[in-house]
Amino acid sequence: VTDPRKPIAHPTGATPGESITSLSNSTVKMMRALERKKERQETGLFLAEGARLAEEGLLHGWRPAYVLVGQDALARGRTRDLVSRLEAAGARILQVNRKVLEGVSRKDNPQTLVSAFHMRSRSVSDLAADEGGRWVALYEVRDPGNLGTILRSADALGVRAVFLIGSCCDPFSTEAVRASMGSVFATPVVNCDFAALERWRREGCVRMLGASMHGAVRPDGASYGERSLILMGNEQSGLPASVEAECDQLVRIPMRGSADSLNLASASGIMMYEAWRAQNFEGAR
Amino acid sequence: VTDPRKPIAHPTGATPGESITSLSNSTVKMMRALERKKERQETGLFLAEGARLAEEGLLHGWRPAYVLVGQDALARGRTRDLVSRLEAAGARILQVNRKVLEGVSRKDNPQTLVSAFHMRSRSVSDLAADEGGRWVALYEVRDPGNLGTILRSADALGVRAVFLIGSCCDPFSTEAVRASMGSVFATPVVNCDFAALERWRREGCVRMLGASMHGAVRPDGASYGERSLILMGNEQSGLPASVEAECDQLVRIPMRGSADSLNLASASGIMMYEAWRAQNFEGAR
Numbered sequence: 001v002t003d004p005r006k007p008i009a010h011p012t013g014a015t016p017g018e019s020i021t022s023l024s025n026s027t028v029k030m031m032r033a034l035e036r037k038k039e040r041q042e043t044g045l046f047l048a049e050g051a052r053l054a055e056e057g058l059l060h061g062w063r064p065a066y067v068l069v070g071q072d073a074l075a076r077g078r079t080r081d082l083v084s085r086l087e088a089a090g091a092r093i094l095q096v097n098r099k100v101l102e103g104v105s106r107k108d109n110p111q112t113l114v115s116a117f118h119m120r121s122r123s124v125s126d127l128a129a130d131e132g133g134r135w136v137a138l139y140e141v142r143d144p145g146n147l148g149t150i151l152r153s154a155d156a157l158g159v160r161a162v163f164l165i166g167s168c169c170d171p172f173s174t175e176a177v178r179a180s181m182g183s184v185f186a187t188p189v190v191n192c193d194f195a196a197l198e199r200w201r202r203e204g205c206v207r208m209l210g211a212s213m214h215g216a217v218r219p220d221g222a223s224y225g226e227r228s229l230i231l232m233g234n235e236q237s238g239l240p241a242s243v244e245a246e247c248d249q250l251v252r253i254p255m256r257g258s259a260d261s262l263n264l265a266s267a268s269g270i271m272m273y274e275a276w277r278a279q280n281f282e283g284a285r
Numbered sequence: 286v287t288d289p290r291k292p293i294a295h296p297t298g299a300t301p302g303e304s305i306t307s308l309s310n311s312t313v314k315m316m317r318a319l320e321r322k323k324e325r326q327e328t329g330l331f332l333a334e335g336a337r338l339a340e341e342g343l344l345h346g347w348r349p350a351y352v353l354v355g356q357d358a359l360a361r362g363r364t365r366d367l368v369s370r371l372e373a374a375g376a377r378i379l380q381v382n383r384k385v386l387e388g389v390s391r392k393d394n395p396q397t398l399v400s401a402f403h404m405r406s407r408s409v410s411d412l413a414a415d416e417g418g419r420w421v422a423l424y425e426v427r428d429p430g431n432l433g434t435i436l437r438s439a440d441a442l443g444v445r446a447v448f449l450i451g452s453c454c455d456p457f458s459t460e461a462v463r464a465s466m467g468s469v470f471a472t473p474v475v476n477c478d479f480a481a482l483e484r485w486r487r488e489g490c491v492r493m494l495g496a497s498m499h500g501a502v503r504p505d506g507a508s509y510g511e512r513s514l515i516l517m518g519n520e521q522s523g524l525p526a527s528v529e530a531e532c533d534q535l536v537r538i539p540m541r542g543s544a545d546s547l548n549l550a551s552a553s554g555i556m557m558y559e560a561w562r563a564q565n566f567e568g569a570r
Contacts, residue, residue: 220562254569262442263554270558273538284541
C-alpha cells in the first residue's frame with residue numbers, strides 16, 4: 001500500500017518532491033506562451049486545464065507532452081493515478097506551486113493540473129461519408145467560446161465531425177478547449193476551404209443545409225436525409241450569398257421579439273438537435 | 286443644416302467640445318466601478334456598451350443616467366442623433382477620449398459609446414399568467430455569459446419572462462449584458478425563491494417542465510400545454526431532487542458520445558425552441 005501523501009516516485013526524473021516555483025522555468029514559460037496561436041503552431045502543443053480534460057485526452061488517444069501538477073493535488077490517489085497514466089503516455093511531469101498554476105492558467109483560481117497535449121490535424125480525406133450521419137460546418141466562426149461550445153454540442157448530439165471553413169478561430173485556443181469541456185478531443189475537426197467541403201459532400205452524397213435568415217423552411221420542416229451537413233454562418237454576417245446558393249436547402253429558425261438573431265452556439269445546438277431528431281435520435285444513450 | 290463635425294450643443298452642460306481625458310474624473314471612476322456588483326447595487330446603475338444596446342434601452346423605456354461618447358464618434362450623424370435622444374431621456378453626456386473608453390470597458394478595442402442605465406427590478410406579482418405563453422426559470426445559474434445568452438434566446442424565441450431562482454449570477458453584470466446583445470432590456474427578469482415561483486405557477490395554472498438527466502420524456506414528447514414554464518438547473522449540479530419532485534414532467538435531451546451534458550445556454554435554447562414548436566411557433570415574424 002502506497003502512502004497517498006508521499007510524492008510519486010519519479011515525477012520529473014528529478015528528486016522526488018522537487019517543485020518548480022518560478023515562472024522563469026523554461027517549460028513553464030513555454031506553457032504560458034501557449035495562449036498565443038503562434039506559439040501553439042511552433043510547438044505543436046496546446047493547453048488542457050484540469051483532470052477531466054486530461055482524462056478525455058487519454059481516452060481518445062491524444063499524446064500528452066507536459067503536465068504541471070500542484071503538490072497538494074498529488075496527495076489525492078485519483079490525481080496520482082491520472083498523473084501515472086499521463087506519464088506512461090509520454091508526458092513529462094512537473095510538480096509546481098500555486099503561483100505557477102495561476103501564471104500558466106492566467107486565472108486566480110486555477111485547476112490543480114494543467115497539461116500540454118500534442119495537436120492532431122485531420123484533413124477532409126480522413127472523413128468518410130460512407131455510412132449515414134450528421135456533420136457540421138462553421139463558416140468563419142470568430143468566437144472561441146462559441147467554437148468550443150459547438151464542439152461540445154456536436155459531441156453530445158452525435159455529430160461525426162466539425163468542418164472549419166475559411167478564416168476561423170483556433171479550436172486549440174485555451175478558451176475554445178475550455179468551452180468544449182474536453183469534446184475537442186472527441187469530435188474530429190477539419191480546417192478546409194469551401195471548395196474542398198463542396199467536393200467532399202458531393203462525393204459522399206451528403207445533403208447540405210444552410211442556416212440562414214433567408215431560409216424558407218423551418219428546422220422541423222427541412223429534409224435532412226441519411227447524410228446531412230449543417231452549415232452555420234459567421235456571428236456578424238452569416239453566410240455569403242455565393243455559399244447559400246450552393247446549399248440544398250436554407251433553414252430559418254423562427255424568431256420574434258427585438259433580438260434579431262440567436263447566439264451562434266445556441267442556433268447550432270437547435271439545428272444539430274433537429275437533424276438528429278429527424279433520424280429519431282438513433283444511437284442515443 | 287448642422288455641421289456634423291461640430292460638437293453637439295450642450296453635451297455635459299459644460300463648454301461644448303470639452304473632453305474628459307482622465308480616468309480620475311469622478312463620473313468615469315463611478316462608471317468603471319460598475320463592473321462590481323456592490324457598486325451596481327449602491328448606485329442602481331449598470332453598463333451597456335455600444336450604440337446598439339443604448340438603442341435597445343431607449344426602445345424599451347429604460348432610463349439612461351450617463352453616456353460616455355468618443356469625440357470621433359460624435360462626428361457621425363447617427364451617433365449624434367442617438368446621443369441627443371439619450372440626453373432627452375435624462376442622460377448626462379460626457380465626451381471622452383479613447384483611453385477613458387478603454388478604461389471603462391476594460392477592453393483594448395472598446396465601443397465608442399458606453400452608457401450607464403438605471404436598473405429596473407420586477408417582482409413575481411408583475412407577471413401575469415392570464416394569457417397563454419412560455420416562461421423560463423434558471424435555478425442557480427452561475428455563469429454570466431450563459432445568463433446573457435439565455436436572455437437573448439428567450440427574447441428571440443418569444444419567452445415572456447425569465448425567473449432567476451436562488452443564488453444566481455447578476456443579469457446586470459457587464460458580461461451578462463454584453464452576451465444578451467440588448468435582450469436584457471427586452472426580456473423581463475425576476476429574482477425570487479423557488480417557493481414564490483411555485484405559488485406563481487400554481488395560481489396561474491402554468492405547467493412546469495424540468496430539464497434533467499433523470500427525465501423520462503424527450504423534448505419533442507413532452508406536454509407543454511397552453512402555459513408552460515421550463516426549469517433549467519445549475520451548470521454543475523442540475524436541479525436538486527426536491528425541485529425535480531415538484532415538476533409536472535422531467536424532460537431529457539437525448540445525448541451520445543463522451544460529452545455528459547450540453548452547455549446550459551445551448552440546452553436552454555433547445556428546450557425553448559421545442560416549447561415554442563409545440564405551439565406551432567405562434568407569433569413568429
